[in-house]
Amino acid sequence: MIDEKLDSLFLNIKNDCMNLIREKDVSLEEISFALGISSREFISNFQTRIKDFSFYLETYRILMEW
């Protein structure tokens, strides 16, 4: 139940982040830098859901304000 909820939350945020990256043409290197991680880690975090959801919320926040 919780896993399903978190998976769905992850997918929704991921889609919104993708749309913002696309709309604003944000470079993966730049957004990763702003988050304080490498672009490799950024990509990996979006490939498989990580436990620390603050990463997704922070990514979305930064992308909104980009």
Add this chain to the structure above:
Amino acid sequence: MEPKEKYEQLIEEQSQELKRELDNYRAMIKSAEILSMPKDDIQKYISNLLENQKTLLLLFPQLISNLQIIKFFWENNALEIEQVTIALNNILTDERVKDCFSNKEKYQLQAKKLESEIKELDEKSLSAKASFILKANITDEEKISILKELAYESCKNATTKEEAKLQTQDKESKEIETLFSEEATVNVNEEELKKLKEEYLKIKDSIESIISKYYYLIKGKDEKYINYNREMAKAIKAQESKDNLNLSALGIDEFQYKDISMTVLLLDMLETKQELELQLNNTNTTLEDINDYFNILKEDYNKAIALDSILTEEKIEEEKTTNEIYFLLDESNSPFFDMDKFSKEEKKRSLSLVEKFEKGIHDHEKGKKHTKLQSRRHKFDIYINKSSNMCVSYIRAKDNKVLILTFAHLNNIFDDSNSIAQNYTSLIKNTLKNIESKNALFLEQQEEFTEQFKTIVAIKGDEHK
């Protein structure tokens, strides 16, 4: 070892060596073919590229970042984005890839030649054997002995030939709520309720004060963003109320991005506070419900206070300025970077990053040109400043001083800095102590190195002008 055994071993080694060489040429040819496919159908082109990325990365490991970018957008159905074109262009204009394109015919010829040599060796034709023995790195006596034996075998088995078939192996790569559901029992003890109200009033101002301090985190923010944070708060609560042994998400206090922790907490506090106040004024409520809400609010408040001290400390750190710079040096007084590996432009940018520190400008709030490295693998707060693709990572020492860990390209700065912080923890701690205690020998070494650094960077930077 008998000459014949030695010969068999040599011939086997030679055959393996040639096969390795052939595999390499085949991979080169395959890579050139993959990359030079028509790009009219970009979906097909990228799909093929990603299916064969292992082959490409074996030959061109430097393409990993660009391939990852393409893969990321491919998986998210966003191939039209300009970054895909840029990444693809970076791959196709890579010097080693360009060499691979232009030498494709040469590789094909080499591969044919190798195939033929391997075939001869595997079939063990008499002429190939003899030719190999004559060239082999063995003594003349051994050569004669083997040739004699070969001549005998050849006469004896003149009509038999072994056929060895080449087998190529294609290695395919495929990676990568319900809260508070308890039944209410109407049983309000007036005395108890009064006590709870008084207790709440005592901390109400403090709760409102912290809410108001961090209200900017949610004020005017996008509704969807607020909802995501609310959903997060609910998910964490649901998780905490279940079996804690298999947590699917980290709790608020374990989040790496502390502003998000505070946002989630704030939204939770606002909701719980509102509900608690409603319950306190509701005559049909139960003490159990009120107690539940009150306990949750108190718990959130305590977490917010703990977070507030972390965030306030970070804010104070951000406001510091400095003009004292130190470099992390190993036991032999060498830094953790090699300026000679950088281009003149990169050296110039490194110098400007240092000069910025000297002017007391830190800019290490998270942003496009400065950031804080996020890592659970070490305890140091590491900041990174950027000028174009050149970065410097540093730790803020006491009294507004800066300890530079390393300089690196954007692609490497996170891994390099993490690796230094993990592997040289004691060295960093000792260096920070030396900075604080103004150790004379340490200061002398630093002065010497700083001079050396500036000479290398400044002179070579000037040449570029």
